[in-house]
Amino acid sequence: MAMIASDxxxxxxxxxxxxxxxxxxxxxxxxxxxASVVSVAFKGKTxxxxxxxxxxxxxxxxxxxxxxxxxxxxxxxx
Amino acid sequence: MSDNPxxxxxxxxxxxNDVVLFMKGTPVFPQCGFSNAVVQVLTYLNVPFKGxxxxxxxxxxxxxxxxxxxxxxxxxxxxxxxxxxxxxVREMFEQGELRxxxxxxxxxxxxx
Numbered sequence: 520m521a522m523i524a525s526d527x528x529x530x531x532x533x534x535x536x537x538x539x540x541x542x543x544x545x546x547x548x549x550x551x552x553x554a555s556v557v558s559v560a561f562k563g564k565t566x567x568x569x570x571x572x573x574x575x576x577x578x579x580x581x582x583x584x585x586x587x588x589x590x591x592x593x594x595x596x597x
Numbered sequence: 598m599s600d601n602p603x604x605x606x607x608x609x610x611x612x613x614n615d616v617v618l619f620m621k622g623t624p625v626f627p628q629c630g631f632s633n634a635v636v637q638v639l640t641y642l643n644v645p646f647k648g649x650x651x652x653x654x655x656x657x658x659x660x661x662x663x664x665x666x667x668x669x670x671x672x673x674x675x676x677x678x679x680x681x682x683x684x685x686v687r688e689m690f691e692q693g694e695l696r697x698x699x700x701x702x703x704x705x706x707x708x709x
Binding site: 566567570571574579581582583587589590591 | 631662666667668669679680681682683684685688689
């Protein structure tokens with residue numbers, strides 16, 4: 520079982536409606552992606568907390584169907 | 598905190614060792630690219646650490662994910678505090694924050 524990029528993006532946006540999500544497929548196997556997520560919701564949160572917010576959005580997919588997600592989170596510039 | 602017996606074992610590791618890396622494989626033979634990446638960073642900074650091979654212990658492999666509420670391996674702990682997985686450790690290292698963080702925790706670092 521694997522996850523497709525559009526599912527990952529949809530799940531993240533369901534949890535973080537304002538998020539700008541850029542997903543790159545690293546291996547073409549539906550298992551290894553890189554994603555950058557920009558959201559105001561990350562403001563004031565540590566990196567660990569920011570990443571946990573994204574993992575929670577994936578509803579348990581992370582570490583199961585999705586083996587690897589190289590994640591970068593940030594707050595919008597303005 | 599919950600009375601999960603594995604948590605006690607995890608707590609013992611992270612409280613009795615300054616730097617602990619829960620990883621797949623061992624520091625000498627990492628068996629996963631992400632685990633290896635963190636080993637390389639710690640080695641480059643000359644930071645002594647204890648590697649815990651989660652592949653040898655299924656309870657720890659799952660328990661550590663519950664303990665930190667973090668779904669993947671590797672996981673780096675410094676002075677009992679969860680620092681992050683491969684992405685965060687690498688990002689901190691690249692931005693020079695990791696050395697500073699370790700220094701704040703009283704852990705010497707030296708570029709190899």
